[in-house]
Amino acid sequence: MKEQSATYRITDIEEAERPRERLARLGPMALSNAELLAILLRVGMRGENAVQVGQRLLQDLDGLAGIHRASYEEVKAQPGIGPAKAAQIKAAIELGRRLNTEAPEQRPAIHNPGDAADLVRYEMGALDHEELRVMLLDTRNRVTLTKMVYSGSLNSSQVRVSEVFKDAISNKAASIIVIHNHPSGDPTPSPEDIAITRAIVQAGNLLDIEVLDHLIIGSNSYVSLKERGLGFG
Numbered sequence: 001m002k003e004q005s006a007t008y009r010i011t012d013i014e015e016a017e018r019p020r021e022r023l024a025r026l027g028p029m030a031l032s033n034a035e036l037l038a039i040l041l042r043v044g045m046r047g048e049n050a051v052q053v054g055q056r057l058l059q060d061l062d063g064l065a066g067i068h069r070a071s072y073e074e075v076k077a078q079p080g081i082g083p084a085k086a087a088q089i090k091a092a093i094e095l096g097r098r099l100n101t102e103a104p105e106q107r108p109a110i111h112n113p114g115d116a117a118d119l120v121r122y123e124m125g126a127l128d129h130e131e132l133r134v135m136l137l138d139t140r141n142r143v144t145l146t147k148m149v150y151s152g153s154l155n156s157s158q159v160r161v162s163e164v165f166k167d168a169i170s171n172k173a174a175s176i177i178v179i180h181n182h183p184s185g186d187p188t189p190s191p192e193d194i195a196i197t198r199a200i201v202q203a204g205n206l207l208d209i210e211v212l213d214h215l216i217i218g219s220n221s222y223v224s225l226k227e228r229g230l231g232f233g
Contacts, residue, residue: 019051033058040088045080053080065219068093068126097123109141110212113224116177117215119143124181124217132180134164136173137212145171150180159196161203168209175210185219189230197231 019035028036037054044050057078061067067075067089076086110116116135124131132150135143147167150159168176178200180193189197197214204211213226226232 033064040092041085048080065126069128110137110143113213113215113227117217117222120146120179121217121222125219127181128183130180130183134167135177135179136168136171137175139174144173161199164200165203165207165209173209175212177212178214179217181217187216187218187221187223189216189223189225194231197225201232
């Protein structure tokens with residue numbers, strides 16, 4: 001008896017279990033990443049339905065963060081994707097990024113390092129180079145501005161502390177959170193990271209602008225140097 005060929009049509013899945021039907025019934029939070037991608041893809045290819053194509057895309061490009069990092073051309077080159085589907089996927093990811101940075105006055109106050117990390121790690125975790133950003137906060141710990149200060153390889157000799165505080169002074173910020181990423185994906189602080197933190201914290205004390213934290217963003221995680229007592233105190 002011949003082995004049955006792989007399913008490649010969404011219509012071959014029981015109707016109640018199809019991604020669009022599950023989203024309508026249970027909401028988007030109930031769907032897996034592959035199922036959400038399948039809704040964007042709409043159809044699969046011979047041998048794979050749209051969910052299976054989504055699963056393979058996540059595997060081949062190293063998850064959602066990898067799809068975010070990949071160029072349009074790299075996504076388009078994946079089997080079963082092509083120009084239209086690649087455009088849909090990249091457009092959806094960009095909308096998510098913009099939503100994450102829109103209307104800062106509506107953002108909640110920063111109560112802990114995770115609140116601050118959540119505002120930037122979607123974008124910064126996908127960068128292929130280092131960036132140092134400064135998040136400005138008002139007296140109620142609400143974000144008023146997040147500014148990119150440095151781009152490229154960071155070390156204590158390159159970072160001018162005056163540049164870190166430039167926007168904080170001009171915008172009369174009550175406090176700041178310093179954030180940078182590790183393109184390797186590993187957020188473990190280096191000796192240089194600790195040295196930079198120490199210099200920035202000391203300058204903040206002199207300027208009467210509190211440095212609430214220094215966060216290092218990795219691909220799927222972050223580290224708070226304040227929580228670890230590195231460069232503070």
